[in-house]
Amino acid sequence: MGKTLQSLQARMAGYKRPAPSQTTNVRNKARIIALLQSGAAVDIIALPDNGLLHYGQFHFNLAAGLEDSIIRLLNPEWNGGAAIPDRAGASLLPHLAAESNASFPLPISPAVSSASFLLILHPTYFARGFFNVGVDLAAQFGDDAQEIEIFCGASQQPIIGMINRTANGNGTPRIMGGVGLRDWFQHELHQMQEVTVTVLSRNAIRLEPSGATDDLPPAV
Numbered sequence: 001m002g003k004t005l006q007s008l009q010a011r012m013a014g015y016k017r018p019a020p021s022q023t024t025n026v027r028n029k030a031r032i033i034a035l036l037q038s039g040a041a042v043d044i045i046a047l048p049d050n051g052l053l054h055y056g057q058f059h060f061n062l063a064a065g066l067e068d069s070i071i072r073l074l075n076p077e078w079n080g081g082a083a084i085p086d087r088a089g090a091s092l093l094p095h096l097a098a099e100s101n102a103s104f105p106l107p108i109s110p111a112v113s114s115a116s117f118l119l120i121l122h123p124t125y126f127a128r129g130f131f132n133v134g135v136d137l138a139a140q141f142g143d144d145a146q147e148i149e150i151f152c153g154a155s156q157q158p159i160i161g162m163i164n165r166t167a168n169g170n171g172t173p174r175i176m177g178g179v180g181l182r183d184w185f186q187h188e189l190h191q192m193q194e195v196t197v198t199v200l201s202r203n204a205i206r207l208e209p210s211g212a213t214d215d216l217p218p219a220v
Contacts, residue, residue: 003064008046028078040157043179073145074162115140115199118210126191129182130164133173141173142202150177151206152184158204159184175205 004011015032018025035042053060115137125131133141142148144165149158159180167174177184184207189195194210 003061003067008044012044031078038157041180041183045179117197119195119197119207121185121189121191121193121195123191126185126189127182129177129179129185131175132168133175135170135172137199138172140199140202141175146203148175149204150175150181151200151204152181153188153208163203
């Protein structure tokens with residue numbers, strides 16, 4: 001995550017051909033290549049400044065104003081650090097760009113936790129890529145702003161989401177899967193379809209289209 005006064009095209013060129021001194025660009029270029037070579041999609045989300053926000057006589061750049069707060073809350077692993085390890089523990093320095101098979105960890109065995117519930121894909125969930133967890137299973141999930149791995153279907157590569165415990169007044173978790181989860185909902189499922197959510201750990205879940213799940217409690 002970052003802000004720039006350049007055009008989006010010029011900013012992305014910094015990842016395509018980074019100078020040796022641009023260590024963050026070099027490192028993130030390697031990450032992008034590794035993800036693409038593994039078959040994963042890389043989404044680029046931009047928030048352009050329309051120049052209309054002002055505080056008194058001063059222009060307020062929304063993207064610049066949000067950046068510090070978003071980084072502090074989400075702690076994106078691609079921001080900062082000299083050599084951040086990937087999820088298999090290998091250093092993601094520039095030599096990673098030559099690797100053709102990026103490795104991802106297997107999810108924790110479902111035997112670790114048998115907690116499951118039914119999720120109904122209401123229109124808001126389906127359109128925005130999040131869902132709420134009911135009170136009965138709230139304690140099975142991690143703390144507010146913690147990262148959560150969301151395994152969809154039979155995939156062994158998780159979507160990295162966030163646990164939000166401030167969105168609901170009673171502190172129950174809202175699982176924020178963002179663009180990745182939204183795309184899976186919309187490409188693989190349909191509105192109002194039932195999905196089985198299996199809790200693998202406090203920070204890992206698996207979502208699957210519901211089968212024989214009549215005895216599972218519904219989500220809220």
